Amino acid sequence: MTASLRLRAGIVSILLLAVFLAAWHLATRSVGPATNMSPKYAKLMGLTATQGKSAMPGPLDVGAKLWEHLKRPFYDNGPNDKGLGIQLGYSIARVMLGYLIAVVIAIPLGFLIGMSPLMSRALDPFIQILKPISPLAWMPLALYTIKDSSLSAIFVIFICSVWPMLINTAFGVASVRKEWINVARTLEVGHLRRAFTVILPAAAPTILTGMRISIGIAWLVIVAAEMLVGGTGIGYFVWNEWNNLSITNVIIAILLIGLVGMALDQILARFARLVTFPE
Amino acid sequence: MPDKFISIEGIAKRYDSGARETTIFDDLWLAVARGEFVCVIGHSGCGKTTVLNILAGLDSPSKGAVIVDGQAIEGPSLDRAVIFQSHALLPWRSVLGNVAYAVSSKWRNWDRVKVKAHAQSFIDLVGLSGSEHKRPSELSGGMKQRVGIARALSITPKIMLMDEPFSALDALTRGTLQDEVRRICLETGQTVFMITHDVDEAIYLADKIVLMTNGPGAVLAEIVENPLPKERLRGDLHRHPLYYGVRNHIIDFLVSRSKTFTSDRPDHDPRKVPLVRIGKPELTITSGVEQQAVESRQASWPGLARPLTSS
Numbered sequence: 001m002t003a004s005l006r007l008r009a010g011i012v013s014i015l016l017l018a019v020f021l022a023a024w025h026l027a028t029r030s031v032g033p034a035t036n037m038s039p040k041y042a043k044l045m046g047l048t049a050t051q052g053k054s055a056m057p058g059p060l061d062v063g064a065k066l067w068e069h070l071k072r073p074f075y076d077n078g079p080n081d082k083g084l085g086i087q088l089g090y091s092i093a094r095v096m097l098g099y100l101i102a103v104v105i106a107i108p109l110g111f112l113i114g115m116s117p118l119m120s121r122a123l124d125p126f127i128q129i130l131k132p133i134s135p136l137a138w139m140p141l142a143l144y145t146i147k148d149s150s151l152s153a154i155f156v157i158f159i160c161s162v163w164p165m166l167i168n169t170a171f172g173v174a175s176v177r178k179e180w181i182n183v184a185r186t187l188e189v190g191h192l193r194r195a196f197t198v199i200l201p202a203a204a205p206t207i208l209t210g211m212r213i214s215i216g217i218a219w220l221v222i223v224a225a226e227m228l229v230g231g232t233g234i235g236y237f238v239w240n241e242w243n244n245l246s247i248t249n250v251i252i253a254i255l256l257i258g259l260v261g262m263a264l265d266q267i268l269a270r271f272a273r274l275v276t277f278p279e
Numbered sequence: 280m281p282d283k284f285i286s287i288e289g290i291a292k293r294y295d296s297g298a299r300e301t302t303i304f305d306d307l308w309l310a311v312a313r314g315e316f317v318c319v320i321g322h323s324g325c326g327k328t329t330v331l332n333i334l335a336g337l338d339s340p341s342k343g344a345v346i347v348d349g350q351a352i353e354g355p356s357l358d359r360a361v362i363f364q365s366h367a368l369l370p371w372r373s374v375l376g377n378v379a380y381a382v383s384s385k386w387r388n389w390d391r392v393k394v395k396a397h398a399q400s401f402i403d404l405v406g407l408s409g410s411e412h413k414r415p416s417e418l419s420g421g422m423k424q425r426v427g428i429a430r431a432l433s434i435t436p437k438i439m440l441m442d443e444p445f446s447a448l449d450a451l452t453r454g455t456l457q458d459e460v461r462r463i464c465l466e467t468g469q470t471v472f473m474i475t476h477d478v479d480e481a482i483y484l485a486d487k488i489v490l491m492t493n494g495p496g497a498v499l500a501e502i503v504e505n506p507l508p509k510e511r512l513r514g515d516l517h518r519h520p521l522y523y524g525v526r527n528h529i530i531d532f533l534v535s536r537s538k539t540f541t542s543d544r545p546d547h548d549p550r551k552v553p554l555v556r557i558g559k560p561e562l563t564i565t566s567g568v569e570q571q572a573v574e575s576r577q578a579s580w581p582g583l584a585r586p587l588t589s590s
Contacts, residue, residue, distance in 0.1 A: 179367035182337055185355045187384035187434070197380065201371045277371035278416040 021059045028058040057248040065248045066255075080240060082232070084252070088260060090232040094150070094225075095218045095264075098157025102214065106162045107207065110169025111195065114203070120170065127166065135160035135221050139228055149229035156225045161214035168210025172203030204275035212268040219261045234260075283346075284470055285311040285334070285438065289549075290343035292329050303329055304497040306549040307343070309489065316464060316471045318481035320529060321491030322537060327474045331442050334472055335361045348437060357385050360431035362441040366423040368415040368430075375411040378402055378430050385434040401433040402426075405459060421452035428456075432463065439464070441473040445480065454513060457483060465509075478529050482522065483513055489552075490532050492540040498547065500540045503528060503555045524557040 057065075073085030113120045135156045142152035176199050184194045226235025234253055241249035287309040294301045303326040311317050319327050332338035334345060336355035345352045347359065368377050378398035383389065389397070402411050405425040415423055424444060431439055444460075445453040461484055464471055475481050481488045488503040506521040516522055536543070 177367075179363055179365055180369060182335075182361070182363070183367050183369065185337060186335055186357075186359070186361045187381050188355060188357050189384050198369065201369070275371075278414065279370050 024059050028056050055245075055247060057251065062248055062251050066252050069252060079231070082237075084234075084237070084256060087232060087234045087237040088256060091222050091226060091234040092260065094154050094233065095157055095215075095222050098154040099161050099215060099218050101154075101158045102162040102165060102218075103211065105158075106165035106210075107169050110166045110207070110210075111173050111199075113166070113170035114173025115195075115199075120174070127163070131163045131167070135217075136224055136228065139225065143229075149231060153222070153225045153229050153233070157218045157222060160221045161218040164213040164217065165207070165210040168213070169203065169207045172206025172210075173199055175206075176202040201275070201277075205272065205277070208268065208272035208275055212265060212272060215264045215268050216261065219257075219264055223257060283310040284313040284315075284348060285309075285472065286346045287330070287334075288344050288346060290330070290333060290340035290345060292326060292333070292338075293341045302496050303494050304491075305342075307499055308550045308552065309499060309502075311470060311472065311487075313470055314468045316469075316473070316484055316486045317489060318473050318475055318485035318487070319489045319491055320475060320478065320481055320533065321497065322493050322533065325491045325494040325497040325537075327491060328442055331361075331440050331472065331474055334438075335359055335440050337361075357434050358437040360434055360436035360439050362424075362427050362431045362439065362444045364443045364446060366415075366420075366427040368423055368426055370415050373412050373414055374402060374407060374418070374426050375399065377415070377426055378433050381430045382433050398429075398433055401429040404432065404463065405429045419452075420448050421456060424448060424456060425459075428460065428463075432467070437470065439469050439471045439473075441471065443474050443476060446476060453477075453480070458513060460484065478526055478533070479516070481529070482507065482525055483511065483516055488525075488529060490529065490537070492537050496541065498541065498549055499552045500532065500536070500544075500547070501553050501555045503557065506557050521557055528555070528557055 069084045073083045075081075075083040076086060113123055138156055138159050139152060142155045143149065146152050146155060180198050180202055181194070184198045189197065222233065223235035223238065226233035227239045230236050230239070234257055238250055238253045238257075241247075241253065287307055290307045291305040292303040293305075294303065307330065309317075319330065321327050329338055333340050334347075334352070336352050336359065369380065372380060375395065375398055378401055379394050382394045382398045386394070386397075399411065402408060405428050407422060407425050407429065410418065410422065415426065418426070424447075427444070441460075445456055448456065457480060463469070464484075471484075473481075473484065482505060485505055488505060489499055490501045490503060492498050492500050503525060506525060507516065507519050511519070532540075541547070
């Protein structure tokens with residue numbers, strides 16, 4: 001029953017994709033010479049005017065270009081012409097670095113907040129004010145203090161991914177069932193061992209949920225951050241290709257951003273499944 | 280009381296809620312001898328669980344102290360194992376993992392193999408052989424509570440504290456688990472302090488049944504000595520000539536006297552809780568204030584007189 005449901009859902013997905021691609025193809029196809037004009041004028045005007053063809057590429061153009069990119073993802077022809085693999089690599093590396101720094105800071109701090117009602121109350125106003133700030137608003141401050149555009153991007157990733165992890169860790173730690181703590185207490189388990197053997201496993205599903213939200217936000221923000229700081233990365237690539245008026249490349253980049261974001265989310269989902277326990 | 284293994288000395292518990300102070304119980308005195316099985320019966324809200332938590336060291340009294348084996352309780356201890364009402368198993372650990380966690384907490388320098396073997400022997404003791412690698416979520420309520428019992432026994436405690444351990448179980452499972460707890464406690468000579476709502480459970484398991492009045496301001500009203508012999512079978516309980524006497528005495532207390540006890544007995548001395556012996560034909564009081572005869576109610580109902588002898 002479930003297998004057949006999956007099969008049917010898969011068929012519907014493929015059908016929807018086919019309809020979308022067909023509609024896209026029809027909407028962007030060339031409708032033939034629009035008007036009679038002198039060949040010289042036509043050459044000046046480009047395909048948009050002469051062939052009635054939209055500047056928006058069709059799925060076949062995008063497919064062909066994508067294939068080109070996939071054939072050589074890691075070429076490097078100078079600062080403005082790098083392979084997509086390199087650009088994505090830069091973005092992923094920045095996200096990972098900023099995200100890992102956030103993990104290292106948010107989880108112990110979240111533990112502290114979750115364990116101590118005093119720290120929880122004391123830090124709450126700061127968290128409430130800092131949390132809703134758009135990470136990009138930090139960019140000028142980061143650029144001024146860090147004086148390095150690439151590091152500033154990493155800082156922005158850090159600042160945007162720290163909050164969901166911090167809040168979820170604090171919540172998860174604070175809401176560990178009292179009876180589990182009592183079990184550890186009656187067994188005279190020390191504070192450190194209790195934190196690792198009872199509180200951490202009990203709060204792990206909540207912490208992982210926070211980490212999953214964070215990686216999603218980090219991947220959203222890196223594109224915007226790289227558009228601002230420039231140089232390398234998939235965000236920079238999108239903006240550069242927009243300046244080149246290569247809509248095809250922009251579409252390819254959008255597709256790849258989506259795929260990488262999904263992959264990152266799935267990796268975290270897998271980790272979450274490992275630590276989830278049925279009650 | 281010659282041997283005071285556990286001595287509860289004048290403990291009280293109060294909660295401050297702004298201007299009003301609520302006294303859950305005040306000036307509680309109780310002594311438990313080594314190897315004794317004591318059940319506490321009382322209505323919800325009388326502070327039974329708080330008393331147990333104080334004994335466990337999870338809670339501290341507002342006044343007074345509890346002395347166990349000559350030492351005042353100053354926090355939880357591996358000498359006192361708790362069996363929680365909600366079994367409180369760690370759901371991310373297997374059955375073996377849960378018991379091994381307790382074992383490795385008690386003997387921190389034991390290696391993995393030794394811990395595992397020790398834990399396994401207690402899993403076998405409670406009849407869970409074959410389920411040691413299951414997660415708590417895969418077990419039935421009765422099996423979960425067995426794991427809780429195995430975990431408590433595995434650290435070979437001096438005292439077992441049980442907070443309504445069987446209340447969440449169905450009657451059949453409860454019966455078998457009572458049998459096993461009784462067998463294990465008799466074999467190991469455990470001192471047990473147990474809270475229950477179930478009168479029959481108390482009569483089957485306990486040597487002494489402590490009756491607690493309604494809270495707030497609860498006191499220990501009586502200690503009923505179980506007249507049934509040590510060798511008792513669950514199926515035979517109700518045939519014992521004194522069974523209904525004890526049962527009716529406790530039920531009378533729960534139904535009416537638990538409410539009115541404090542006002543009926545203004546001179547009740549919390550340090551000398553009367554020890555009630557249900558005998559035939561009437562009750563005798565062996566300690567406490569002599570004149571305060573606990574009125575015998577169990578045989579006053581014509582037509583429902585308990586059988587004097589049956590076998």
